[in-house]
Amino acid sequence: MENPKKKIYDGSLPKDFTDLMKKLMKIAEKKGLEIKEIELMKFAEKKGSEIKEIVEKIKGKTSKQSLEKQLTLVAGYDKKAKEYLTLQLILDKEIELDLFSLSLRKRAEISIQRIEEKDDFKRVSLRYGPIDRERALKEIGGKKSGKKIKKPSKLGKDLIDLECREIHFAFEKARKLKEVN
Numbered sequence: 001m002e003n004p005k006k007k008i009y010d011g012s013l014p015k016d017f018t019d020l021m022k023k024l025m026k027i028a029e030k031k032g033l034e035i036k037e038i039e040l041m042k043f044a045e046k047k048g049s050e051i052k053e054i055v056e057k058i059k060g061k062t063s064k065q066s067l068e069k070q071l072t073l074v075a076g077y078d079k080k081a082k083e084y085l086t087l088q089l090i091l092d093k094e095i096e097l098d099l100f101s102l103s104l105r106k107r108a109e110i111s112i113q114r115i116e117e118k119d120d121f122k123r124v125s126l127r128y129g130p131i132d133r134e135r136a137l138k139e140i141g142g143k144k145s146g147k148k149i150k151k152p153s154k155l156g157k158d159l160i161d162l163e164c165r166e167i168h169f170a171f172e173k174a175r176k177l178k179e180v181n
Contacts, residue, residue, distance in 0.1 A: 067177075070170035074113040077106050084113065087170060091178060097171045099164045108149055108156070111163040112142045123162070128155050 075087035076097055090097055099107060115121050115136050123131040131139075136159050141150035152160060 067170060067173060069118075070166075071174060073117055074110050075167045075171065077102055077110065084110065087167065087174065090171065091174055097168065099167060104152070104157070104160070105149060107160050107164060108140050108152055110167075111140055111160045112137060112149070114163055114167075115140070115142075115159075123159070125155075125158075131155070131159070 071088040071091075072086055074084045076085045076090050076095070076099065077083070078085055078095070085093075085095070089095075099110070102110075115133055118133070121133040121136060123136065125131060136156075139153045139156035140159055141152045141156055
């Protein structure tokens with residue numbers, strides 16, 4: 001019996017997903033980007049308003065509001081001062097951002113704080129399915145009634161890495177905007 005998780009795209013997706021994939025490929029060609037079919041499949045999994053957001057991101061239209069929100073979220077940890085820093089503070093103090101030098105526990109704490117502060121936290125994974133805020137916090141090992149952070153699951157580690165990448169992306173984008181202004 002064939003493993004359904006390893007099933008290759010065979011044209012059985014609904015027509016609107018196929019059309020979306022064609023649009024994404026055209027956008028990628030115009031931008032000179034290479035998008036692998038598996039990435040398109042991940043995009044095709046998402047539904048509704050998320051599709052519009054994905055298309056906008058691929059077109060390069062990252063919303064200003066999104067970047068402004070990122071500036072207010074926790075994005076790092078000052079080992080000397082032993083305090084969490086927002087992205088805005090990191091940029092203002094011109095601190096080099098190096099999240100991967102932090103322990104897994106510190107990165108988990110940063111991820112938990114960020115997820116708790118986001119209004120619309122949702123992720124979709126081919127392996128794990130839809131992930132809402134509650135599940136993400138549980139998988140990362142989030143605090144429950146004052147208890148310490150537990151060891152993150154495999155999914156929790158993946159979510160921590162995604163948050164770190166999101167921080168780095170927002171940091172680079174904000175730094176470039178700051179240099180231009």
